[in-house]
Amino acid sequence: MSVRPDAPPAPAVTGPPAIRARGLTKRYPDVTAVDGLDLSVAAGESFGFLGPNGAGKSTTIAMLCTLAVPTAGTVEIDGHDTRTDAVAARRSIGLIFQESTLDGELTAAENLRFHADLYDIPVALVPGRVDETLALVGLSDARDRFVRTFSGGMRRRLEIARALLHRPRILFMDEPTIGLDPQSRAQVWRYLHRIRERETVTLFLTTHYLDEAEQCDRVAILDAGRIVAQGSPAELKAVLGADRVDLRTDDDAAAARLLRTRFGLTVAEAPDGLSFTATDSARILPRLFAELDVPVYEARVTPPTLDDVFLHHTGHRIRAEGPADPSGDDAPPPVPAPRPAPEVASGGVRAELRALRMVWRREMLHFLRDRAGTVISLFQPLLFLFILGVGLAGLMAGPSSRSYQVFLFSGALVTASQAPALRVGSALLWDRRSGFLREMLAGPVHRGTLLLGTCLGGTTVATCQAGLLLGAGAVIGVPPDPGLLVLLAAELALTALAMTVLGVLLAMFVRPQTYGTALTVLMAPLMFLSGSVFPLSAMPGWMEAVALVNPFTYAVDAMHRTMAVYLTDAPASLFAPVAWGSWHPPVVLEALLPAGLAALGLMWAARRFSRLD
Numbered sequence: 001m002s003v004r005p006d007a008p009p010a011p012a013v014t015g016p017p018a019i020r021a022r023g024l025t026k027r028y029p030d031v032t033a034v035d036g037l038d039l040s041v042a043a044g045e046s047f048g049f050l051g052p053n054g055a056g057k058s059t060t061i062a063m064l065c066t067l068a069v070p071t072a073g074t075v076e077i078d079g080h081d082t083r084t085d086a087v088a089a090r091r092s093i094g095l096i097f098q099e100s101t102l103d104g105e106l107t108a109a110e111n112l113r114f115h116a117d118l119y120d121i122p123v124a125l126v127p128g129r130v131d132e133t134l135a136l137v138g139l140s141d142a143r144d145r146f147v148r149t150f151s152g153g154m155r156r157r158l159e160i161a162r163a164l165l166h167r168p169r170i171l172f173m174d175e176p177t178i179g180l181d182p183q184s185r186a187q188v189w190r191y192l193h194r195i196r197e198r199e200t201v202t203l204f205l206t207t208h209y210l211d212e213a214e215q216c217d218r219v220a221i222l223d224a225g226r227i228v229a230q231g232s233p234a235e236l237k238a239v240l241g242a243d244r245v246d247l248r249t250d251d252d253a254a255a256a257r258l259l260r261t262r263f264g265l266t267v268a269e270a271p272d273g274l275s276f277t278a279t280d281s282a283r284i285l286p287r288l289f290a291e292l293d294v295p296v297y298e299a300r301v302t303p304p305t306l307d308d309v310f311l312h313h314t315g316h317r318i319r320a321e322g323p324a325d326p327s328g329d330d331a332p333p334p335v336p337a338p339r340p341a342p343e344v345a346s347g348g349v350r351a352e353l354r355a356l357r358m359v360w361r362r363e364m365l366h367f368l369r370d371r372a373g374t375v376i377s378l379f380q381p382l383l384f385l386f387i388l389g390v391g392l393a394g395l396m397a398g399p400s401s402r403s404y405q406v407f408l409f410s411g412a413l414v415t416a417s418q419a420p421a422l423r424v425g426s427a428l429l430w431d432r433r434s435g436f437l438r439e440m441l442a443g444p445v446h447r448g449t450l451l452l453g454t455c456l457g458g459t460t461v462a463t464c465q466a467g468l469l470l471g472a473g474a475v476i477g478v479p480p481d482p483g484l485l486v487l488l489a490a491e492l493a494l495t496a497l498a499m500t501v502l503g504v505l506l507a508m509f510v511r512p513q514t515y516g517t518a519l520t521v522l523m524a525p526l527m528f529l530s531g532s533v534f535p536l537s538a539m540p541g542w543m544e545a546v547a548l549v550n551p552f553t554y555a556v557d558a559m560h561r562t563m564a565v566y567l568t569d570a571p572a573s574l575f576a577p578v579a580w581g582s583w584h585p586p587v588v589l590e591a592l593l594p595a596g597l598a599a600l601g602l603m604w605a606a607r608r609f610s611r612l613d
């Protein structure tokens, strides 16, 4: 293992610590992942968290970054208590997660622009900042490529660029080089050193690579959720003092006897040689060679490593070292001249609105790029209209096949909006699984804003998609009156909002693998019992009673009543309004009911969302 000799020294530190944790604890039902941890990291310091798999490193970083709620203890980031001032704390933080958290369906530049909006970087600075950070990590040529086409190393470099985009005061990195080849690893470290040369950034990284920990100003050794030792790498190793000496001789037994009797050493004998530890190996070895009258084939002196320190404190060894020296010597990428960091954005309503627009825009980009999905989603309502509409018309007493198709049109519109609206819930689950959700949750905006933006995005997509079907209405006899189309589109948008929120709410409670089934079980009765396939008057009493408490009944009824105004021959058997006894709820109330319920559902979902670990 070699240690990079030119790692920048820790800058002189004044003021409050960048990171302070007291009694930090995280208990899961089966395990205490982090157990009463105290630590303090000075501004500008590089601090390494070294520990084997499962030691609690990621859980600690998640709590420090406000992404997990501690079971006990407190955290202050840049002076902000994360319990009471999480959004302000997040503004000081840049975060590189262990797993990739990029959106593969966006380009490299789009991923950065998303981040710029999330962190409210002044709009005028964004293009320059995007160019600068892409150049810093050598990705200028890949700026317009979709991230799904990137290699693992390119993704990691883009994540570093993204974490630095808003000039954070503290950069958290959870195993920043895990899974990278030696060359990419070396590059990552070069970028990190360069960043520290440019500006005062506190680095907090977790690793189980010893050579990476060696490059930190201070290291905490973590085992089973507790810090067992902390200090500079040199201080930690100085506690051990002794070097390890490995010898291979022509007669190991004779050499071992001499070492024990003449030098008083404890010697371990193995088939491939001897080993012992000595505090003064430089003095012992020449004497040993002089006094030993057997040939020595090999003598190797190894100064204590952090792995030895780990062994000393825990009784077991940490896992492997890194695959290669991270101080590799490739040609460095071009680095722009240092620029003074602008003030950190101060948040507020404008920043929340900007984040909301950005989340909405991402939904739209996904929609516009998924043409196949759009076409496929239209199949179901078209089948609804042209197969169900023709096939069942004969069974419906009275109305012609044509008027039954017109009756089905509202249901077809709702069905057309259903797939994209409900896809938002599954996209949220997908974002959670792919890691992108963590990028959003780590941003300095309220989680309710993110959820609202997502729902509005889903609603817009659903309305646009169902809007495509609106054009087909004329084919089956829906009057092509602009007034009617506008009213139907507005009613549809309110219904789509309710469906989007329903999908999002469901996504808060079920696992990804259960979502599809749960949705079918939920939506099928809601749609069949909404008066969209057959009127309430054709239902038996119990079924009608159920339909009357189904909110979608009123959404569909509002559309039917709106259409009836524009139809000259709307049969009363199909288009009779919903009635509670002799009272017909006003159309406006019916149309607004789904939106009102959506608002309540959104509040509930936001509560769940804000508690998401």
Ligand SMILES: Nc1ncnc2c1ncn2[C@@H]1O[C@H](COP(=O)(O)OP(=O)(O)OP(=O)(O)O)[C@@H](O)[C@H]1O
Pocket (backbone or CB within 6 Å): 028, 029, 031, 032, 033, 051, 052, 053, 054, 055, 056, 057, 058, 059, 060, 098, 208
């Ligand atoms: N959401 C969770 N639910 C239950 N247990 C968890 C959860 N997250 C982590 N743990 C447990 O907490 C302990 C610490 O996990 P953590 O991921 O923090 O370790 P780590 O040091 O980061 O490991 P690695 O190096 O593998 O990433 C482990 O025993 C893990 O199984």
